[in-house]
Amino acid sequence: MHIHLSEAMSKLDAVKEYPVSLGFHVFSSKLGDYPIVSCEPIVVAITCTDDKHLMIKTKVNLTMEIPCDRCLEPVNVLFDFDVEKEVDMNLTAEERAQGLDELSYIEDYDLDVDMLIRNELFVHMPVKVLCREDCKGICKKCGANLNNGTCGCDVTELDPRMAVIRDIFKNANQ
Ligand SMILES: [Zn+2]
Ligand SMILES: [Zn+2]
Incomplete structure (x- = not known):
């Protein structure tokens, strides 16, 4: 899902809220494709702090099915985190991508919510997934x-x- 930012940027310090739905049901990574089995409604709150700076806030609460590292049985892994991004609209998409060390989720005045959330999911990926602490594999x-x-x-x-x-x-x- 995409949000056009020009509207949010038209009013200073006013919080604009956008209910969005996740545009993907499978999280694809180098390690595999993990189905998203449930996802709480997502609201993206955007505040324009000055004429060229945005604060983007959202909350992610979803459950992904990831195979156990030892026995490969699917495990429901909960991802529950807040996202807070300060965006400098003076920079180009490339400059932002370099500074943030991630794919740029804003191009011109278009916010790609799916890309933003996907980036955050990568960051919050657990190092180890086990169906239970003493999984015998x-x-x-x-x-x-x-x-x-x-x-x-x-x-x-x-x-x-x-x-x-x-x-x-x-x-x-x-
Ligand atoms: Zn296991
Ligand atoms: Zn055997």
Whole structure:
């Protein structure tokens, strides 16, 4: 969704509120595509602090489905944060992008709300996603989810020297 900023810039110090809906249902990143399963209504509040400066504020509260790092089962991860951006309209889109070290979400007088929120989601991405603190992950041999019980695979990785001794024992018992 886009907001044209000229209206917000016409009145000094007046807060203009824009209810917007998120324009994407899947968050795409280098790590994968994560579905957004729920999202609270978004209101973008824009204040023109002087003739060339804007304050953009909004609140994000959404739930994204991200696979567990260990067992790959989908986990509902809540993102709940405030966004506050001061924008200098004297700068060009390129200059702003450089200063903010992110893709510029304002071009001319057009605010790309989806891009703004997407940038913020990147920043708030958790380093680790686990379905539970003690997730047992998946079996390296058969891929079974070990939280549902053991799969019966022999995954004990023995020292090769130990393996020789084990074989001697095996043969002796036969
Ligand atoms: Zn897990
Ligand atoms: Zn297994």
